[in-house]
Amino acid sequence: MRHGKKFNHLSRQKSHRRAMLANMGTSLIMHKRINTTVAKAKALRVYIEPLLTKGKNDTTASRRMVFSYLQDKHAVSELFREVAPKIADRPGGYTRIIKTGFRKGDGAEMAMIELVDFNELYNPNDSGKKTRRSRRGGSKSAAAATTAKNEEE
Numbered sequence: 001m002r003h004g005k006k007f008n009h010l011s012r013q014k015s016h017r018r019a020m021l022a023n024m025g026t027s028l029i030m031h032k033r034i035n036t037t038v039a040k041a042k043a044l045r046v047y048i049e050p051l052l053t054k055g056k057n058d059t060t061a062s063r064r065m066v067f068s069y070l071q072d073k074h075a076v077s078e079l080f081r082e083v084a085p086k087i088a089d090r091p092g093g094y095t096r097i098i099k100t101g102f103r104k105g106d107g108a109e110m111a112m113i114e115l116v117d118f119n120e121l122y123n124p125n126d127s128g129k130k131t132r133r134s135r136r137g138g139s140k141s142a143a144a145a146t147t148a149k150n151e152e153e
Contacts (some may be wrong), residue, residue, distance in 0.1 A: 008043050021047045026075040028095075029083060033114035041097045041113040052094045055084040086117040 010017055020040075025048045027034050036044070051069055054062045058080050067076045087094050096119070098112045116122075 007046060008039055010039060010043060017043075022070050022072075025051065026070050026072045028113060028115065029070075029075045029079050032118040033112060035100065035110060035112050037103075038097070038099060038109045038111040041111040044113060045095050045097065049092070049094055052079070052083065052087060053092070055079045056088055058084065083115065083118075087115075090117065 010020070012020065021044055024034065024036065024040065024044050028044065028048060047069075051066050054066055063076060063080060066079060067073065070076060070079075094116055096114050096116050098114070100110045100112050102108065103110050
């Protein structure tokens with residue numbers, strides 16, 4: 001029984017899985033978007049998001065911690081120089097997984113995993129503005145007109 005077993009082993013030994021996720025994390029940081037299977041993308045999201053959170057705090061200790069996971073100094077410098085300033089105000093959810101269909105050879109479900117703040121299609125003129133959300137209740141002028149109408153009667 002698998003009680004309490006939360007992460008996907010991806011049919012690999014621990015050392016192979018760790019090396020694969022480190023390589024995929026490095027590629028994601030360097031290229032901002034990679035194509036892989038859905039299972040690997042979900043495993044990578046669990047692996048990389050804590051590293052992105054550590055990247056927000058630029059200290060020697062956090063750099064060493066991230067390097068111990070990624071084992072690539074170019075990816076670590078890219079994370080702390082370019083990625084971290086863009087995700088500084090985001091409280092989590094740094095990656096997006098988009099399913100892209102099935103692989104032709106074996107029918108595996110494929111997905112694209114990307115860093116959210118680096119997709120220019122979803123936020124082309126993102127200047128730090130948040131969208132304003134309102135509830136659906138009608139405008140204030142309509143409410144004022146109905147109260148004025150009730151007062152006349």
